[in-house]
Amino acid sequence: MSLHGKRKEIYKYEAPxxxxxxxxSVRPDKRFRLALxxxxxxxxxxxQLVGLDEESSEFICRNTFDHPYPTTKLMWIPDTKGVYPDLLATxxxxxxxxxxxxxETRLECLLNNNKNSDFCAPLTSFDWNEVDPYLLGTSSIDTTCTIWGLETGQVLGRVNLVSGHVKTQLIAHDKEVVILDVRVPCTPVARLNNHRACVNGIAWAPHSSCHxxxxASCIRSTVFSAHHTL
Known part of the structure; x- marks a missing residue:
């Protein structure tokens, strides 16, 4: 990374x-860039948007902008070829x-599916579709998941994760994960319930569409294999 001398093995940056x-960031023209x-x-x-200065071999802050409340998650657009606008979602x-x-960094759009109320249910997490970057999915503390179309800013699908009196997936004290097909969001493709404590993190395999x-809170991870039905 460094242009002068031996490159470092550990890089540090202290946020304020x-x-x-x-x-x-995964853009090829923005190497070693982080959002904090x-x-x-x-x-x-x-x-803060932090980047590696290769002359000094130090991470430096390149931009800072205000954000209401702490960000529960932030994610750069999954654009590995640099063909889309340089976007960051929070x-x-x-x-x-x-x-x-x-x-500078400016707000491109605010996606709100509760426009008829002065109150909102905070979003606990979201993910950006790597195949179609115009699709994002959010999970909310009110046990709903929403699929957004970035081009229109409209809701493409919504599913309520409460069934009867039993709260299901993606909430803090539950032990299951639901796999949804956004084309039929009301019917789960699969239910994964091998954990003995609440599920607090999920990640799709980058090399496979069915893993x-x-x-979970018991500090273990389990790999599930499901049939690919999309």
Whole structure:
């Protein structure tokens, strides 16, 4: 990485606040770039865009912008070829998509599926579709999942994860994960229930469309193999 002398093995950057969320950029023209979200116990929080200066072999802050509440998750657009606009999404009270420029970052759109109320259910997480970057999915503390179309800013699908009196997946005290097909969001493709404690993390395998890893509070992870039905 360094242009002068032997390159470092460990790079450090000290943020001015507790870091709550972070994500690597995958754009080929923006190497070694991170987005960092703050955890400050008040309404006003921050997001920093940090990049590696290869001359000095140090990470430096290239941009900082305000964010309401801490970001529960942030994610760069999964654009490995650099063909889409340089976008960053953040979740908190709402899902926000930001357009990153050379000198400033501005809000591109705010996605809100509860426009008829002054109150909102905070978003606990989201994910960006790697095959079609115009699709994003969010999970909410009110036990709903929503699929968004980025081009229109409209809801493409929504599923309520409460069945009768039993709360199901993607909430803090439950032990199951539901696999959904966005074309038929009301009918789960599969239910994964091998954990003995609440599920607090999930990740699809980057090399396979039918493998997912889930993590639970018992500090173990289990790999599930499901039939690919999409």
């Amino acid at each position: 606040w507790t870091v709550y969320a972070m994500n690597w 979200g703050s955890f400050v116990e008040e309404y006003n929080n921050k997001v 979740s908190g009270d709402y899902l926000r998509v930001w357009r990153v420029g050379e000198t 997912i890893c889930t993590a």
